[in-house]
Amino acid sequence: MDTGRKTPVSYSQEDVEGEENTILIRRTLRSGQKFYYEGNVIVMGDVNPGAEVVATGHVIVMGQMRGMVHAGAEGDESAMVMAFRLLPTQLRIANHITRPPDDEEPGTFPEVAKIRNGVVTIESYQTGRAAV
Amino acid sequence: MGEVIVVTSGKGGVGKTTTTANLGTGLAQLGNKVALVDADIGLRNLDVVLGLENRIVYDITDVTGGHCRLRQALIKDKRYEGLFLLPAAQTKDKTSVNPGQMKELCEDLRQEFDYVIIDCPAGIEQGFKNAIAGADRAVVVTTPEVSAVRDADRIVGLLEAAELREPKLIVNRVRYKMVKAGDMMSIEDIIDILAIDLLGVVPEDEMVVITTNRGEAVICNDHSRSGQAYRNIVRRITGEQVPLLSLEEGGLMNRIRRMIGFK
Ligand SMILES: Nc1ncnc2c1ncn2[C@@H]1O[C@H](COP(=O)(O)OP(=O)(O)OP(=O)(O)O)[C@@H](O)[C@H]1O
Ligand SMILES: [Mg+2]
Numbered sequence: 001m002d003t004g005r006k007t008p009v010s011y012s013q014e015d016v017e018g019e020e021n022t023i024l025i026r027r028t029l030r031s032g033q034k035f036y037y038e039g040n041v042i043v044m045g046d047v048n049p050g051a052e053v054v055a056t057g058h059v060i061v062m063g064q065m066r067g068m069v070h071a072g073a074e075g076d077e078s079a080m081v082m083a084f085r086l087l088p089t090q091l092r093i094a095n096h097i098t099r100p101p102d103d104e105e106p107g108t109f110p111e112v113a114k115i116r117n118g119v120v121t122i123e124s125y126q127t128g129r130a131a132v
Numbered sequence: 133m134g135e136v137i138v139v140t141s142g143k144g145g146v147g148k149t150t151t152t153a154n155l156g157t158g159l160a161q162l163g164n165k166v167a168l169v170d171a172d173i174g175l176r177n178l179d180v181v182l183g184l185e186n187r188i189v190y191d192i193t194d195v196t197g198g199h200c201r202l203r204q205a206l207i208k209d210k211r212y213e214g215l216f217l218l219p220a221a222q223t224k225d226k227t228s229v230n231p232g233q234m235k236e237l238c239e240d241l242r243q244e245f246d247y248v249i250i251d252c253p254a255g256i257e258q259g260f261k262n263a264i265a266g267a268d269r270a271v272v273v274t275t276p277e278v279s280a281v282r283d284a285d286r287i288v289g290l291l292e293a294a295e296l297r298e299p300k301l302i303v304n305r306v307r308y309k310m311v312k313a314g315d316m317m318s319i320e321d322i323i324d325i326l327a328i329d330l331l332g333v334v335p336e337d338e339m340v341v342i343t344t345n346r347g348e349a350v351i352c353n354d355h356s357r358s359g360q361a362y363r364n365i366v367r368r369i370t371g372e373q374v375p376l377l378s379l380e381e382g383g384l385m386n387r388i389r390r391m392i393g394f395k
Contacts, residue, residue: 030289031282048285096298
C-alpha cells in the first residue's frame with residue numbers, strides 16, 4: 001500500500017549542509033537595494049543591476065542575477081553563487097573579485113560560480129552536481 | 133473621491149512634465165475634473181508647458197504655508213473646463229514643503245477632483261518624497277536608455293518601500309527604427325528588468341516639441357503618433373483595455389503577453 005511516504009534516504013555528511021542559517025527573499029532586489037546576511041541567501045526573484053547581495057555562505061538566485069553578488073563574504077572559499085541566469089555586473093567569492101569578460105555572450109541556462117584551483121569559474125548547473 | 137496619481141522617473145528629462153500635461157489634458161477631454169500639481173518646486177515647468185505661466189498669482193507653497201486658499205491658487209486651463217493647475221514656486225526650494233503638507237493637500241484636492249496628477253521632480257530626495265506622499269498610484273516614466281531604466285528601477289524599489297504598490301510603466305521617446313536595428317533597448321528588454329505592467333509606449337515625435345513650445349499638449353493633435361499614444365494611455369488609466377499602439381510596428385511587441393489597464 002502506498003502511504004505517500006518516501007523511504008528515508010541516508011546522506012553522507014558532505015552532501016548536506018545544515019550548520020548555517022539560510023534566508024529566503026521573496027521578491028526582486030532593485031537598483032540601490034543591498035542585502036547582507038550571515039548565512040546562505042536564496043532570492044526568489046531577480047537581482048537587478050545596481051542591487052547587491054552579500055552573504056557569508058552561498059547565494060542562490062531563482063531568477064536573473066544581474067547585480068553585484070558576494071558569496072563567502074567572510075572568506076569562505078567553498079561558497080558558491082548559483083542563478084537561473086548568471087549575468088552579474090561583478091561576482092565575488094571570498095577574496096576573489098571578478099567580472100564577466102566584456103565580449104561575453106550571456107548564458108541562457110542556469111549556472112554556478114565557484115572557486116576551482118584558486119580561480120573563480122562559471123559552469124552550467126547540472127542537477128545534483130553543484131557541489132562537485 | 134478622486135484618485136491621486138504621481139508621475140515620476142528618477143532620471144531627469146525623460147518626459148514627466150510632458151506626460152503629466154498630456155494625461156491631465158486627455159482626462160479632462162473625457163469630461164473628468166482634473167487637478168495637475170507641479171511638485172517640482174524651484175524648477176517650475178508645468179505652467180509653461182500648458183501655456184499658463186502668465187496667470188500665476190499664488191503657488192503651492194502659498195497654499196501649504198496658509199497664505200491663500202487652495203481655490204485661489206488653482207489656475208483654470210485655457211481650453212478645458214475641468215482642467216486646473218496648482219503651480220510650483222519658482223523662488224523657493226524643495227524643503228519649503230514637507231510630506232505631511234503634501235498629504236493634506238492631496239486629501240483636499242481629491243474631494244473636488246476626479247483625478248489629481250502630480251508632476252514629480254527628478255531625483256530621490258525630498259522633492260520625490262513630497263511628490264509621492266499623498267499618492268494612491270504611481271506612473272513611472274523612462275526612456276529606452278540603460279541609465280534611465282536603472283533609475284526607474286531604483287524608483288520602483290523606493291515606491292514599493294513606500295507602500296505604493298504596482299506602479300505602471302510608460303516608455304517614452306521610443307525610436308522604432310533604432311530598436312529594429314538593435315541600436316536601442318526594446319520594450320521587452322526594459323520590461324525584463326523592471327518587471328512592472330506597461331501602461332503605454334510613446335514614440336519619439338517632434339510634434340511633442342512643437343506643441344510644447346506653443347503651450348499646448350500633443351494629445352490635442354489628432355494626427356500625431358505621440359498624441360494617439362497618450363490618448364490610449366488615458367483610456368487605460370480610466371480602466372479601459374486598449375491594445376498597444378505599437379503592435380502595428382512589425383511585431384515589435386509580440387512577446388508582451390499582458391496589456392493591463394490601470395485599475
Ligand atoms: N515623445 C517625445 N518626443 C520628442 N520629444 C520629447 C518627447 N517627450 C518629451 N520630449 C522632450 O523632452 C524634453 C524633456 O521633457 P520633460 O520636460 O517632459 O521631462 P521631465 O522628465 O519633466 O524633465 P525634468 O526631470 O527636468 O522635470 C522636453 O524638451 C520635451 O519636449
Ligand atoms: Mg519636469
